[in-house]
Amino acid sequence: MSYMFHFHDLMGGLHVPIDDGIDKLNRKYTSVVFLFLALPIFTKQYIGEPIECFTPTYFTDAQARYVNSYCWTTSTYYMVTADDEEEMVNPPVQPPYPRIIPEELDYSGLDMFSVQKDKLRRVHVSYYQWSPLILMLQGVCFHLPFIMWNACAHNAGVKLRQLLKRASDIAAIPPGCQQRESLLTEFVEQFNTLVNGSAGWCTDPSCRLPLMGCRYSPGPSRFLCLLYIFVKFLYVLNVGLQFMLLNAFMEKDYYWHGFEIFNHLIEDGSWWVSPRFPLQTLCQVRAAMQGGLRTYVCRCVLPINVFNEKIFSIVWFYLAIILQLNAVSLIFWVWKSFPYSRLAFIRLCLSRSRVIRMSDVARASKKISASYLGWDGAFVLRLVEHNQGSAMATVIVGKLWEFYASQLKAYDEGGGDM
Incomplete structure (x- = not known):
């Protein structure tokens, strides 16, 4: 049971989010x-x-099992002609383009060992053993940016999760209660x-990032805001790299896989049988026969590719959608970090709080935004607004203005300049 709670905390928790919904979509769902x-x-x-190979009838059961195991572990292949190879190497400019389906090739009467004479080329299919591990690794990679964000935000001088947990507790209490005011x-x-700057930079030695030295910076900090934007960029980079690695792993233009499916559904009205996931392949095996070794070429069926084709098609569409969502979210948060955007947000919250006269809202919002809140203050308030609603952010901004005004008044009465 304790392990389940630890796993729940590792995945980011359910009740104390320290990011937005797009991040939760990446690192959890x-x-x-x-x-x-x-x-x-x-x-x-x-x-x-996962594989069934057709062996000669005089093979024993042990030999048939050996062929299946051997072909599964060493990978199989299919044949393409020289013309088909040229099309695969130099495809038309406009995708989607025709693909060679192994099942359409007639292997009957063909000497598989004279591939040069018949101008054939082997296309090896070696990814299917690793496909479940690839999917699991992809899932882990989607969680890595959050691990960095959670660790550095936790050790940045103030416990961000505790701060947002406090905001969540306040939002759950009705107005007017003494506990809410406390x-x-x-x-x-x-x-x-x-x-005030004590959270300006990461002070934990385990959270040292390249180009982000650990030092103290007085005054309003911008570390958390810039770090969060960097994490947003990592989410985008993660999806882009996964597309590139899948394309390299499939040894074909996986970039266009979804477009090819759409094209065949529109033109033919049927699901496209992709050559990336062949169902029938060939396997060359050396086996003992009559006291010597003999080479056999066996036909093999890969039932597992029925799953691979559908699952990696889902993966393509999922990655395409989440890449766009991550890019839009990154642009959105970059725009939120601009001074004008921060000022407009504070001005709106101050006007809603009604703690000062409307005629003083513009001047007060400029003062508190530039001299007190800064990048990180406005960023945390944005997180509060995103997770707890604009009403909660308005209440907090009103309290922060009262606190800032009291500190400003005390400082002026002490003879200092603010």
Whole structure:
């Protein structure tokens, strides 16, 4: 049971988010989706029969099992002609383009050992053994940016999760309760630690990032905001790299896989049989026969590719959608970090809070935004608004203005300049 709670905390928790919904889609739901996609392939590999090879009738059961095991572990292949190879190497400019389907080639009467004479080329299919591990690794990669964000935000001088947990507790209490006011006071005190610069840079040795030295920076900090934008960029980079690696692993233009499916559905009205996932292949095996070794070329069927084709088609569409969502989310948060956007957000919250006159909102919002909140303060308030609603952000901004105004008044009465 304790392990389950630890796993729950590792996945980011359910009640105290420290990011937005797009991040939660990446680091939690996408990781679970890829794990579930890997389950059917794992089941087929270790419980069912992932490959079935046709062997000569005089082979014993032990020899047939050996052929199946050998062909599964060493990979199989299919043949393409020289013209087909030229099309695969130099495809038409406009995708999707025709593909060579192994089942359409007639192997009957063909001497498989004279591939040069017949101008044939072997195309090896060697990915299917690794497909479940690839899916699991993809799911883990979607969680890596959040691990960095959670670790550095936790050790940045103020516990961001505790701060947002406090905001969540305040939102759950109806207005007018004494407990709500006490929690608001505690939140403002913790928030003041953040914006005063003690949370400006990561102070934990385990959280040292390239180009981000660990040092103290007085005044309003921007470390958390810039780090979060960097993590957003990592989410985009993660999806782009996964597309590139899948394309290299499939040894074909996997970039266009989804477009090819759409093209065949529109033109033919049927699901496209992709050559990336052939169902019939060939396997060359050397086996003992009558006291000597003899080479056999066996036809093999890969039932597991029925799963691979559908699952990696789902993966293509999923990655294409989440890449766009991550890119839009990155642009959105970059726009939110601009000074004008931060000022407009604080001005809106101050006007809604009604803690000052409307005529003073513009001047007060400029003062508190530039001199007190800064990048990180506005960023945390944005997170509060995203997870707890604009009403909660408005209440907190009103309390922060009252705290800032009291500190400003005390400082002026002490003879200092603010």
